[in-house]
Amino acid sequence: xxxxxxxxxxxxxxxxxxxxxxxxxxxxxxxxxxxxxxxxxxxxxxxxxxxxxxxxxxxxxxxxxxxxxxxxxxxxxxxxxxxxxxxxxxxxxxxxxxxxxxxxxxxxxxxxxxxxxxxxxxxxxxxxxxxxxxxxxxxxxxxxxxxxxxxxxxxxxxxxxxxxxxxxxxxxxxxxxxxxxxxxxxxxxxxxxxxxxxxxxxxxxxxxxxxxxxxxxxxxxxxxxxxxxxxxxxxxxxxxxxxxxxxxxxxxxxxxxxxxxxxxxxxxxxxxxxxxxxxxxxxxxxxxxxxxxxxxxxxxxxxxxxxxxxxxxxxxxxxxxxxxxxxxxxxxxxxxxxxxxxxxxxxxxxxxxxxxxxxxxxxxxxxxxxxxxxxxxxxxxxxxxxxxxxxxxxxxxxxxxxxxxxxxxxxxxxxxxxxxxxxxxxxxxxxxxxxxxxxxxxxxxxxxxxxxxxxxxxxxxxxxxxxxxxxxxxxxxxxxxxxxxxxxxxxxxxxxxxxxxxxxxxxxxxxxxxxxxxxxxxxxxxxxxxxxxxxxxxxxxxxxxxxxxxxxxxxxxxxxxxxxxxxxxxxxxxxxxxxxxxxxxxxxxxxxxxxxxxxxxxxxxxxxxxxxxxxxxxxxxxxxxxxxxxxxxxxxxxxxxxxxxxxxxxxxxxxxxxxxxxxxxxxxxxxxxxxxxxxxxxxxxxxxxxxxxxxxxxxxxxxxxxxxxxxxxxxxxxxxxxxxxxxxxxxxxxxxxxxxxxxxxxxxxxxxxxxxxxxxxxxxxxxxxxxxxxxxxxxxxxxxxxxxxxxxxxxxxxxxxxxxxxxxxxxxxxxxxxxxxxxxxxxxxxxxxxxxxxxxxxxxxxxxxxxxxxxxxxxxxxxxxxxxxxxxxxxxxxxxxxxxxxxxxxxxxxxxxxxxxxxxx
RNA sequence: GAGACUGUAGCUCAGUUGGUUUAGAGCAUUACCUUGACAGGGUAGGGGUCGGGGGUUCGAAUCCCUCCAGUCUCACCA
Numbered sequence: 001x002x003x004x005x006x007x008x009x010x011x012x013x014x015x016x017x018x019x020x021x022x023x024x025x026x027x028x029x030x031x032x033x034x035x036x037x038x039x040x041x042x043x044x045x046x047x048x049x050x051x052x053x054x055x056x057x058x059x060x061x062x063x064x065x066x067x068x069x070x071x072x073x074x075x076x077x078x079x080x081x082x083x084x085x086x087x088x089x090x091x092x093x094x095x096x097x098x099x100x101x102x103x104x105x106x107x108x109x110x111x112x113x114x115x116x117x118x119x120x121x122x123x124x125x126x127x128x129x130x131x132x133x134x135x136x137x138x139x140x141x142x143x144x145x146x147x148x149x150x151x152x153x154x155x156x157x158x159x160x161x162x163x164x165x166x167x168x169x170x171x172x173x174x175x176x177x178x179x180x181x182x183x184x185x186x187x188x189x190x191x192x193x194x195x196x197x198x199x200x201x202x203x204x205x206x207x208x209x210x211x212x213x214x215x216x217x218x219x220x221x222x223x224x225x226x227x228x229x230x231x232x233x234x235x236x237x238x239x240x241x242x243x244x245x246x247x248x249x250x251x252x253x254x255x256x257x258x259x260x261x262x263x264x265x266x267x268x269x270x271x272x273x274x275x276x277x278x279x280x281x282x283x284x285x286x287x288x289x290x291x292x293x294x295x296x297x298x299x300x301x302x303x304x305x306x307x308x309x310x311x312x313x314x315x316x317x318x319x320x321x322x323x324x325x326x327x328x329x330x331x332x333x334x335x336x337x338x339x340x341x342x343x344x345x346x347x348x349x350x351x352x353x354x355x356x357x358x359x360x361x362x363x364x365x366x367x368x369x370x371x372x373x374x375x376x377x378x379x380x381x382x383x384x385x386x387x388x389x390x391x392x393x394x395x396x397x398x399x400x401x402x403x404x405x406x407x408x409x410x411x412x413x414x415x416x417x418x419x420x421x422x423x424x425x426x427x428x429x430x431x432x433x434x435x436x437x438x439x440x441x442x443x444x445x446x447x448x449x450x451x452x453x454x455x456x457x458x459x460x461x462x463x464x465x466x467x468x469x470x471x472x473x474x475x476x477x478x479x480x481x482x483x484x485x486x487x488x489x490x491x492x493x494x495x496x497x498x499x500x501x502x503x504x505x506x507x508x509x510x511x512x513x514x515x516x517x518x519x520x521x522x523x524x525x526x527x528x529x530x531x532x533x534x535x536x537x538x539x540x541x542x543x544x545x546x547x548x549x550x551x552x553x554x555x556x557x558x559x560x561x562x563x564x565x566x567x568x569x570x571x572x573x574x575x576x577x578x579x580x581x582x583x584x585x586x587x588x589x590x591x592x593x594x595x596x597x598x599x600x601x602x603x604x605x606x607x608x609x610x611x612x613x614x615x616x617x618x619x620x621x622x623x624x625x626x627x628x629x630x631x632x633x634x635x636x637x638x639x640x641x642x643x644x645x646x647x648x649x650x651x652x653x654x655x656x657x658x659x660x661x662x663x664x665x666x667x668x669x670x671x672x673x674x675x676x677x678x679x680x681x682x683x684x685x686x687x688x689x690x691x692x693x694x695x696x697x698x699x700x701x702x703x704x705x706x707x708x709x710x711x712x713x714x715x716x717x718x719x720x721x722x723x724x725x726x727x728x729x730x731x732x733x734x735x736x737x738x739x740x741x742x743x744x745x746x747x748x749x750x751x752x753x754x755x756x757x758x759x760x761x762x763x764x765x766x767x768x769x770x771x772x773x774x775x776x777x778x779x780x781x782x783x784x785x786x787x788x789x790x791x792x793x794x795x796x797x798x799x800x801x802x803x804x805x806x807x808x809x810x811x812x813x814x815x816x817x818x819x820x821x822x823x824x825x826x827x828x829x830x831x832x833x834x835x836x837x838x839x840x841x842x843x844x845x846x847x848x849x850x851x852x853x854x855x856x857x858x859x860x861x862x863x864x865x866x867x868x869x870x871x872x873x874x875x876x877x878x879x880x881x882x883x884x885x886x887x888x889x890x891x892x893x894x895x896x897x898x899x900x901x902x903x904x905x
Numbered sequence: 906g907a908g909a910c911u912g913u914a915g916c917u918c919a920g921u922u923g924g925u926u927u928a929g930a931g932c933a934u935u936a937c938c939u940u941g942a943c944a945g946g947g948u949a950g951g952g953g954u955c956g957g958g959g960g961u962u963c964g965a966a967u968c969c970c971u972c973c974a975g976u977c978u979c980a981c982c983a
Binding site for chain 1: 906909916921925933949964965980982
């Protein structure tokens with residue numbers, strides 16, 4: 001068969017992906033097999049495939065494909081997240097380009113545009129995942145804002161409200177006075193700017209004394225409700241419990257103590273304005289201080305500001321400054337650099353402002369999540385992430401979850417206002433009923449109710465993901481089969497945002513949905529294992545991002561190296577939990593990452609190697625009329641390779657348990673390239689142009705087939721291609737559904753024996769190479785008889801094997817050392833070849849002496865250890881035995897080398 | 906500023922409870938040889954004071970302290 005010598009991934013990959021889809025291999029429906037389920041961490045619907053996705057999804061695909069090959073019912077649910085902020089921003093931008101403002105068209109029209117945008121451009125990433133080979137069940141593709149999932153969201157919101165866990169409260173938000181909207185932290189840009197720091201004197205009530213505070217926003221003294229000092233600050237101890245008078249304003253406020261105050265910073269006194277500073281707000285809560293809001297939504301001073309009322313905040317600042325100066329309250333002004341937050345969109349200076357928000361009480365939830373991981377019901381890989389998890393969810397640190405977002409794209413909060421009351425219900429009709437009952441007024445109409453304009457945080461839909469994608473809130477059928485999912489693969493940066501919250505929701509609702517019996521048997525957790533992937537970084541350890549331009553383009557990489565090559569590159573560059581330094585070179589001129597990678601290239605070369613190995617085996621002609629000696633060598637080789645294969649399979653099984661994927665891939669790479677291609681195939685390879693016996697050829701092809709099955713989860717395309725090239729396949733006989741091997745007993749003694757054989761072959765080649773003998777010259781090998789060598793060469797196949805691989809003319813055991821032959825040591829035995837040594841004695845002596853010295857050092861170190869009484873007394877027996885063996889071996893080698901030195905000199 | 910994680914050959918990483926590791930692998934690299942499956946093969950080699958410094962121990966890459974650097978999450982400061 002004529003085959004090109006290069007493997008070309010591109011068409012082959014498309015072909016097989018289409019084939020798998022056509023055969024419906026990715027789809028999963030409950031049956032009587034064991035389920036193996038993974039829910040994808042839903043990427044933003046606006047997202048494009050980047051390196052992080054490739055890493056994450058390759059891992060998931062490996063796990064899913066292996067499970068599928070283990071005849072488990074493998075189900076990988078794909079989908080996207082509606083990503084309120086990111087998507088709304090995109091749509092707003094798109095509309096802005098058309099000269100449309102969202103406020104002008106209103107909520108309904110805006111959402112129409114948003115959905116239109118989503119239909120057109122959203123979810124591109126899912127298509128891109130196919131290029132990578134992701135074997136998701138595409139029929140199950142979900143979207144966090146689709147109707148069913150939204151229903152689940154409303155359901156849990158109402159449920160939590162009934163349980164009394166949801167409350168309305170005020171919270172500091174970043175307020176953009178220009179756009180008159182709250183901003184998320186992501187939408188605020190902090191920059192160093194030049195400001196003025198005002199030092200202001202506050203008179204102590206009933207005393208001549210005064211304290212000085214510093215502020216960059218003097219107008220906010222209108223909202224002051226306390227002065228805080230550090231409890232241990234000696235300078236102010238005598239003032240504890242006293243009060244001060246706010247300058248100009250004239251109001252009396254207390255002096256309180258709080259360890260938040262930094263004694264070293266400024267004057268050591270801090271004015272507390274709970275309504276206009278996040279930290280002050282917290283201090284205010286601790287000390288039950290009043291919050292006085294002194295700013296209107298548009299950034300002008302509120303009524304309470306007296307003569308400043310109605311003035312813009314900056315004008316008010318100047319005015320206040322003048323008044324303070326006039327009243328001799330202003331001690332000094334100094335230039336000051338601080339970080340000022342500006343709105344990403346309007347560039348207006350952001351004001352911290354108290355706004356009403358919906359909250360979820362997290363106390364019980366976080367305790368539940370902690371316990372789930374602590375008890376091992378949910379296992380973290382690597383386990384050390386529990387530290388971080390723990391420090392965040394402990395009572396002192398946990399904060400209630402702010403559920404509302406001042407956006408339109410998302411699930412609108414199902415809370416309806418009538419007069420001063422709010423009614424939470426699944427529908428406005430229900431809310432109406434509640435309102436009518438509450439007020440005892442049947443006249444209240446639907447139009448009298450006003451729904452809360454805010455939407456829910458995106459995480460409030462994705463925290464239900466493992467429950468909702470199986471439609472658990474509608475019927476338990478599928479959920480019963482697939483829940484708990486087996487493993488979650490995600491980045492550790494969203495451990496609190498997402499991982500912890502899914503655990504919480506799982507424990508909160510799984511019993512309601514699945515029944516007591518089911519959760520007692522299978523557990524309430526949403527997933528049993530969590531595999532944390534690292535961040536993908538560049539060579540400077542920076543996170544790869546679009547803005548930095550330090551990320552190669554994912555699709556270009558696939559185009560260049562093939563999906564298999566890229567998968568190889570991704571997996572081999574990192575292990576569980578560790579960040580991945582992706583070695584893409586940077587263009588020195590543009591400073592952008594080039595779409596190149598040495599590791600992906602290695603993966604591509606690996607595909608090529610497989611391809612050519614197949615070409616070799618298939619090129620062999622067969623003949624049944626070959627000498628039995630040849631067949632014997634091949635039997636010996638096959639027996640060894642069979643054992644080696646079993647060993648790898650058993651190691652692999654173990655490593656999969658611990659998600660040591662890069663480890664597995666590397667050992668397969670070495671196994672296939674080294675043991676299979678360089679050793680096994682060379683062992684059985686017939687002389688050029690000669691035929692091979694048909695049994696051996698078949699064995700080789702069978703091995704090949706098993707290797708493809710083993711490697712398939714990692715490199716699905718090339719393995720499928722080769723699988724089909726090995727022989728004609730029937731309907732449904734594809735690598736993707738070939739049975740993954742299970743660990744079996746193997747003959748360890750045989751592996752050790754062949755290791756010796758390989759060492760010997762290497763030693764002969766070395767003797768040849770270092771004495772300028774051509775590989776083509778046949779040599780005579782004499783083996784000094786020992787217990788070990790007699791055993792090793794007790795049958796013809798080993799001699800045959802060594803002869804073939806080391807290109808020997810003959811091989812024989814001798815009782816005593818032959819004269820005029822070159823000697824060498826392999827293992828602890830001595831061998832001779834018919835090479836006449838023609839090197840200079842000096843050189844050889846130096847070499848031998850160095851070798852002697854090395855062994856002597858080793859020997860000395862063991863002597864030192866073994867003569868140390870405390871070592872002998874304390875070290876475990878095994879360690880001492882090893883040390884003794886090391887000593888004995890070193891001694892034996894020293895003797896042999898010594899003799900060689902003596903012979904030479 | 907707080908917490909967490911990371912720091913082992915030129916690069917990317919192993920090194921599981923401290924002792925068969927005189928610190929390993931893959932890639933890259935050097936020399937010689939070879940090339941009739943292959944971007945290939947063979948043989949030998951170079952390259953690391955395991956981030957720095959202390960400590961515990963008979964024994965530390967591994968445990969403790971401290972410092973340095975990087976990253977992430979949170980807080981960003983009156």
